[in-house]
Amino acid sequence: MTPLPETPPNAAPSLSALMVQPSEQAALTPAQQRFNDLLAQIERLSGQIQRLQAWSDRHRYAHIQALRESVQLAQTHRKSLLFFVHERLQTADLTDRQQRMARGLVRGLIEELAACADPQVQALADVYVSEEDAQEAAQEQAEAAQRLRERIEEALGQPIEKPDQYQTPEDMMQAGMRQWQRQQEADEQRKAAKRAARKAQKQAQKKMAAAEKGELPHAMLREADAKSAIRTVFRQLASALHPDREPDDTERLRKTALMSEVNAAYEKNDLTTLLRLQMQVTQVKPGSAARMADTQLVAMALLLKEQVAALEDDLDQLQGRLSQELCVPVRADADEASMTQALQRIQADQRHSADSLAADLRRIENDAELKRWLKEQWQLAKATSA
Numbered sequence: 001m002t003p004l005p006e007t008p009p010n011a012a013p014s015l016s017a018l019m020v021q022p023s024e025q026a027a028l029t030p031a032q033q034r035f036n037d038l039l040a041q042i043e044r045l046s047g048q049i050q051r052l053q054a055w056s057d058r059h060r061y062a063h064i065q066a067l068r069e070s071v072q073l074a075q076t077h078r079k080s081l082l083f084f085v086h087e088r089l090q091t092a093d094l095t096d097r098q099q100r101m102a103r104g105l106v107r108g109l110i111e112e113l114a115a116c117a118d119p120q121v122q123a124l125a126d127v128y129v130s131e132e133d134a135q136e137a138a139q140e141q142a143e144a145a146q147r148l149r150e151r152i153e154e155a156l157g158q159p160i161e162k163p164d165q166y167q168t169p170e171d172m173m174q175a176g177m178r179q180w181q182r183q184q185e186a187d188e189q190r191k192a193a194k195r196a197a198r199k200a201q202k203q204a205q206k207k208m209a210a211a212e213k214g215e216l217p218h219a220m221l222r223e224a225d226a227k228s229a230i231r232t233v234f235r236q237l238a239s240a241l242h243p244d245r246e247p248d249d250t251e252r253l254r255k256t257a258l259m260s261e262v263n264a265a266y267e268k269n270d271l272t273t274l275l276r277l278q279m280q281v282t283q284v285k286p287g288s289a290a291r292m293a294d295t296q297l298v299a300m301a302l303l304l305k306e307q308v309a310a311l312e313d314d315l316d317q318l319q320g321r322l323s324q325e326l327c328v329p330v331r332a333d334a335d336e337a338s339m340t341q342a343l344q345r346i347q348a349d350q351r352h353s354a355d356s357l358a359a360d361l362r363r364i365e366n367d368a369e370l371k372r373w374l375k376e377q378w379q380l381a382k383a384t385s386a
Contacts, residue, residue, distance in 0.1 A: 016043070018275050020297075031294035031301070038304035042272055045311035048332035049318060055336050056322055063326055063343045070350035075116060077357035082109040084364065086124055092367055094374075101378040103128065104140065108381065138167065144382075145172040152176035156183070229299050233274045234266045271303040 019039055020032040028036070088094075089102050107128055113121045148169045153159050161179060166172040241259045246252040258277065265273035315332055322330040328342040364370040 018272070029294055031297040034301050035297045035304070038301055038308060039272065041308045042304065042311060045308065045315055049311065049315055051336075052315075052318060052322070052330070052332045055339070056326075056330075059340060059343055060322075060326065063347065066347045067327070067350055070347070070354050074350070074354040074357055075113060077354060077361060078109050078112055079116075079118065079121065080361055081357060082106060082113065082121065082124065084361065085109070086127075088364075088367075088370060092370065094371070098371055098374055101374040104381070105374065105377055141168040144169045148172045149176075156180060229296055230266065230269060230271055230274065230303060233271075234262065237262045237274065237277055269303055269306060271300060272307060 016039075019036045020028060022028050085102050085106055089099060089106070094102065106124070110121060110125045110128065114125075145166055145168055149160055149163055149166075149172050152172065156176065156179060158179075160166070160172070160175055163172075163175075166175050238259070241255045241262065243252045243256045243259065246255055262274065262277055264270075265277070319330050319332060326343060327346055328339065330339060360373060364373050
């Protein structure tokens with residue numbers, strides 16, 4: 001583990017200072033080891049959250065801005081392509097097949113530009129919804145949806161439910177995703193039910209064994225001890241930081257701020273923050289947990305375990321939110337350089353997409369190239385939907 005920086009005089013000490021240190025005479029007891037392990041987990045998770053947030057702060061704004069600019073530029077080029085192809089449909093010497101290809105590409109560009117709600121695009125959309133074009137487009141979509149359906153059913157290992165309801169590749173893909181998600185949820189529910197049943201069985205067995213030995217009240221006592229332990233630390237801090245007892249204005253403000261931290265930590269059952277503040281405020285020496293009885297450490301471990309679970313949830317939520325916002329997988333245990341490279345790759349991909357559209361615009365100014373380009377785009381669309 002990377003050594004922690006030296007703690008400034010007025011800063012709360014690190015969690016490592018709260019850990020029980022073994023003596024030359026005796027090794028750590030199981031309760032002491034458990035206490036230390038939980039502190040280490042809290043320190044690790046807190047560090048992961050802080051580092052991931054810091055990494056996000058360094059890259060998030062520039063990355064999202066770069067993606068937005070590339071997407072906007074690509075949409076501008078698509079709009080230019082749309083109007084150019086539409087104009088050439090009226091003037092260029094195109095065969096019937098080439099005209100069908102061009103109309104299909106125009107409809108595709110209109111769909112891609114639909115979100116921008118541009119009145120000029122909408123005006124063209126109205127032109128290309130004639131009955132003949134609509135039937136032609138619907139047939140193409142239905143054929144593509146059927147090809148996609150076969151691939152999805154092969155991947156799922158079962159037929160799509162009510163496939164006749166989905167006449168476009170997009171609808172078919174969404175139906176396949178919904179069906180896959182239901183499969184996953186059903187599998188997870190079965191697994192969760194089995195886990196819950198096993199857990200309940202183990203707990204019941206433990207309770208029966210404890211009842212036979214007369215130990216059933218111990219868990220309740222440990223929970224009461226945990227509440228008592230955190231309440232004791234809170235009272236010590238409240239007594240030491242009481243602002244009304246401080247005559248110096250500057251010191252009173254400092255104690256008021258610290259007391260706000262104490263109150264917030266106590267409300268959240270944040271034992272580690274209270275212990276660090278206790279060490280900072282009352283000048284308790286590091287490693288003082290060694291003087292605590294094992295019963296007290298076991299009680300405190302209940303609170304630390306709750307903090308571990310809360311931090312794990314916070315980390316999961318942060319990873320999920322950043323993955324969605326940045327459009328790349330974000331994991332706290334991943335190499336930061338690799339995640340940064342993933343951001344750069346997706347930015348490069350978006351720039352390449354915009355540059356390709358610009359290159360297409362330049363290319364199709366020549367009628368011969370326009371006809372070749374129409375054929376290429378048509379074949380590409382068929383291959384993508386196949």
